[in-house]
Amino acid sequence: MSPSILHVSYLAASVLFILALRGLSSPQSARRGILLAEIGMLIAIVGTLLHKDIINYTWIAVAMAIGSVIGAAMSVWIPMTKMPERIALSHAFGGLAAALVGVAEYHTAMHAGRAQEIGALKMGALGFEVMFGALTFTGSLMAFGKLQGFITGAPVTYPLQNKSNIGLFFGCLGMAVYMIFFPTQGDVFYAMLGIGFALGVLLVLPIGGADMPVVISLLNSYAGLAAAATGFALQNNILIISGALDGASGFLLSIMMSKAMNRSFANVLFGAFGTGEAAPGTAAALPAGGASYNEGTVEEAAEVLRAAQSVIVIPGYGMAVSQAQHAVRDLMNLMLRNNASVKYAIHPVAGRMPGHMNVLLAEANVPYDQLFDLDAINDDFAQTDVVLVVGANDVVNPAAKTNPKSPIFGMPVFNVEQAKTAIVLKRSMNTGFAGIENDLFVSPNTMMVLGDAKKTLTNLTSHLKE
Amino acid sequence: MSSELLFGLYVFVLAGFVGYQVISKVPHLLHTPLMSATNAISGISLVGSLVAAGSEHNTVSTTLGVIAVTCATINVVGGFLITDRMLRMFRKRGPATGNAPKELKEGG
Numbered sequence: 001m002s003p004s005i006l007h008v009s010y011l012a013a014s015v016l017f018i019l020a021l022r023g024l025s026s027p028q029s030a031r032r033g034i035l036l037a038e039i040g041m042l043i044a045i046v047g048t049l050l051h052k053d054i055i056n057y058t059w060i061a062v063a064m065a066i067g068s069v070i071g072a073a074m075s076v077w078i079p080m081t082k083m084p085e086r087i088a089l090s091h092a093f094g095g096l097a098a099a100l101v102g103v104a105e106y107h108t109a110m111h112a113g114r115a116q117e118i119g120a121l122k123m124g125a126l127g128f129e130v131m132f133g134a135l136t137f138t139g140s141l142m143a144f145g146k147l148q149g150f151i152t153g154a155p156v157t158y159p160l161q162n163k164s165n166i167g168l169f170f171g172c173l174g175m176a177v178y179m180i181f182f183p184t185q186g187d188v189f190y191a192m193l194g195i196g197f198a199l200g201v202l203l204v205l206p207i208g209g210a211d212m213p214v215v216i217s218l219l220n221s222y223a224g225l226a227a228a229a230t231g232f233a234l235q236n237n238i239l240i241i242s243g244a245l246d247g248a249s250g251f252l253l254s255i256m257m258s259k260a261m262n263r264s265f266a267n268v269l270f271g272a273f274g275t276g277e278a279a280p281g282t283a284a285a286l287p288a289g290g291a292s293y294n295e296g297t298v299e300e301a302a303e304v305l306r307a308a309q310s311v312i313v314i315p316g317y318g319m320a321v322s323q324a325q326h327a328v329r330d331l332m333n334l335m336l337r338n339n340a341s342v343k344y345a346i347h348p349v350a351g352r353m354p355g356h357m358n359v360l361l362a363e364a365n366v367p368y369d370q371l372f373d374l375d376a377i378n379d380d381f382a383q384t385d386v387v388l389v390v391g392a393n394d395v396v397n398p399a400a401k402t403n404p405k406s407p408i409f410g411m412p413v414f415n416v417e418q419a420k421t422a423i424v425l426k427r428s429m430n431t432g433f434a435g436i437e438n439d440l441f442v443s444p445n446t447m448m449v450l451g452d453a454k455k456t457l458t459n460l461t462s463h464l465k466e
Numbered sequence: 467m468s469s470e471l472l473f474g475l476y477v478f479v480l481a482g483f484v485g486y487q488v489i490s491k492v493p494h495l496l497h498t499p500l501m502s503a504t505n506a507i508s509g510i511s512l513v514g515s516l517v518a519a520g521s522e523h524n525t526v527s528t529t530l531g532v533i534a535v536t537c538a539t540i541n542v543v544g545g546f547l548i549t550d551r552m553l554r555m556f557r558k559r560g561p562a563t564g565n566a567p568k569e570l571k572e573g574g
Contacts, residue, residue, distance in 0.1 A: 017507050018484055024500050025491040027556040034553065037507055038546050048513040054520030056528075063519060063532045067539025074540070075548035083498055083552075090505045090545060093537040097511050100534040104518040104527040111524045121471045220501055227511045232474050234514050240474055241481040246508035248485030249500060348494055355497030362555040369558055373494050 009047030010238035016040030017242060021249075027368060044238055080363040081320045084216060084352040088144040091219045095136025095200075098226035099193065102130040105233060106189055115184045123183045125232035127176030127192065132226040134196025135203065140219050142204035143212065147352060153209030165202050168195060207268070210317075210394065212352040213257045214268045221250025253354050260348035260374075262400075262410035293429065296447035298456060301423050302463035304447065305331075308385040308421075310341045312377065314414055315357045316350050318391015318427065318453055325364040327457035328390055332366070334464050340385075344370050345377045345414055347395035374412055381418040389416065389424040389440075391453050396422075397438045422446045425453045499552045506545025512538035 016036045023033020054060070078086050106126055109115045118126070145151035175192040179185065207215050228243025230236070258265050296304075305311070313332060319325060332342045344366065350357045358371060372380075381387065389396050399406040400413040416422050417440065424446055440446055449456050492500050515538050519531030 013510070014481075017510075018488060020503065020507070021485070021488045021492070021500075024496050024503060025488075025493070027496065027553070027558075030496060030499065030556070031550060031553045034503060034546060034549050037503065041507070041510065041542060041546070044510060044513055045516070048516050051517055051520075053517050056520050056522050059528065059532045060516060060520050060535060063535035064539045067536040068543045070536075071540040071542070071544030072547055075544045075551060078548070080552075080555075083502075086544075086548065087498075087501055087505065090502070090541050093541050094505065094508055094511065097515055097534040097537040097541075100530040100537075101511065101514045101518050104530040104534070107530070108518075108523040108527045111526070119468070121468055121474075217501075220504065224504070224508055227508045228478055230511055230514050232471075232478075234517070235470060235474070236514060237474075237477050238510055239514060240477045242507050242510040244478050244481035245485040245489075246504045248482045249489045249504040252486060252489050253497060253501070346494065353498060354501065355494060355499070358495045359498045359552055359555070362552070362557075365555075365557070367559045368495055368556050371495060 006047045006051065007237075009043045010236075013040035013044035013047075014238055014241045016043075017245060021245065079323075080360055081323050081325075083359060084212065084356060085144055085147045087216060087353060088140045088147060088219070091216070091223045092137050092140035092144065094223040095133045095140060095219075095226055097133070098223070098230050099130050099133030099137060099196070101230055102126045102133060102233065103193065106130075106186075110184075110186055115186070118183045120180050122233050122235075124176065124180045125229050127179050127189075129226055129229035129233055130189070130193050131172050131176055131196045132222050132229060134193055135200035136219055136222040136226055138197045138200030139204045139215075139222070140200070142201055143215055143219060146204070146207075146209060147212060155208045156205045161202075161206055165199070168199055168202065172196060172199060209352070210349075211261075211268050213349050213354055213356075214254050214261075214265075216353045217250050217253035217257055219250070221247050221254060224248070224250055257349055257354060260412065261408070262412065293442045293448050294444070294446060296423070296449050298449060298459045298463060301447060301449050301456075302460050304386060304421055304423060305335065305388075305460065306338075306464060308335070308340055310384045310386070311335055311343070312381065312384050312387045312419070313342070313344045314350075314387060314389045314392050314396055314416070315344065315346070315361070316390065316392025316395060317352060317356075318393075318425070320351055320356065320360060321391065322427075322453040322455075324390060324454040324457055325360040325366075327454045327461070329361070329364040329366050331457050331461045331464070334461055338464075342370060343372055343377060343380065345374070346371050347374055347392070347414065350392060350395055374414065378415050381415040384419040385421065387414075387416050387419045387422045389422060389426075390457070391425060391427075393426075393438060396424075396440050399437075399439055402439075416440055417443060417445070420445065424448050425456050426450055427452065495556070496553075499549050502545050502549045502552070506542055506549060509538050509541035509545055512542055 017040050020033040020037035023029040109118050146153050172192055172195045175188050224243045224246025228240050231239025231243055335342050346357050394408055396414050396416045398417050400408045400411040515531055515534035519535045
């Protein structure tokens, strides 16, 4: 295939990718958009396979077959509650692919004794590609481990952590720059690769589980940057364009998530939330642990719900953990049949990744016109009979509005205290690893129903049916 | 600055700008599908891996290329499939009772 036709196929694919992202602006057009992206991808891959440099197709066919089987199996069988883990893994694959292509390019040049001929542009791009690819790979695996619980979800800290991480980061960057001037220094290149892998681990280590939405978005952005750097190294525009799209998307999401927690980027990355640096001062300012809360039985909670004309459900990570989305839906369908109004309030950082709760409720067949963003619903709480909090914590903590000493002070939260009654489903009265007490739980208008959320919800449904 | 670098930067900056504009219009509702869709799209790094895997320069490069092709294919195929699986679940008015399609029952 002539180079110009290859370029036309890449141009077509780029346009289709952008149209696909535009389709995602509404659920009605989203699926058609994804179809466009699939067509674009097919065009680009077929165009590339006809590339003059490709002489052996055997291994390509094998690799693509294995990749397709793994990819398809993962998408079909993975439960929706595990979406954050899956996304983290796919960032890891993306980062690894970029790093390996970079190493392969460099090795080929070294092997042929032509490292000196690598231009400054290509060498710089290869450096960035390998560094960002490597740190995305191990960083995403760390995020995966934290989400899965292989690694503690609590921030892991040690003295001089931030300083040494920043030092390593700039050291790595310095090595990439050094390579531009001395491209034959293979040792430096591979040392950079090694530091890149180490950096991914070290950077994610101090970040707590509740900050995962920001970290996953940021790793998304890094994966995009690595892909764009590959594009610069190979002088391939479609890689630059797709990398830029991916990078922009991840960047935008990380900003949105940071904003929704009223924290700066730097604070999320280097703040090591709730490690004891911020907690002691605040703990004293809050009521003593587990002071006096209203514990209610399932029967009592059912009576409150029976009398309710309006309900707002606030789901959180706890709903995902106990896979309670279907049980929530069953209970709320019953409320709807009893002529109560039902709304779901979704906080941007509820769960472990952007949009996590929306996907789970969609899986449970909750129509999306019942789901409301923070701004859209926050004035409705004053006219609401019952707020049902399912495994959410920080996003309903009034301390964010009232206690300047709280680590989450300033974070936009739901006005749950304005509703007549709140029913909070929670596993136990532990504060969790963030160590932040929640005034809502000890408010006289709040009924705590402790235990597994899914079980409680199922019991509530059967009580209401009686 | 070399003209190649300048040209690449043009493309990068403009694409990033378009991406920012388009993506800022995606509602919170669809942020998870957005993430898995951009993930599938950035699996386009497959085209770089393909050349590395198929050009038979030396064994090491071919091996690395083959692994890269596998990883990128997982992202492309898996990313598109799961994005579509998620988007199929979003509906405006679900049935009043829980007779969800078969696939949606899992884990429930």
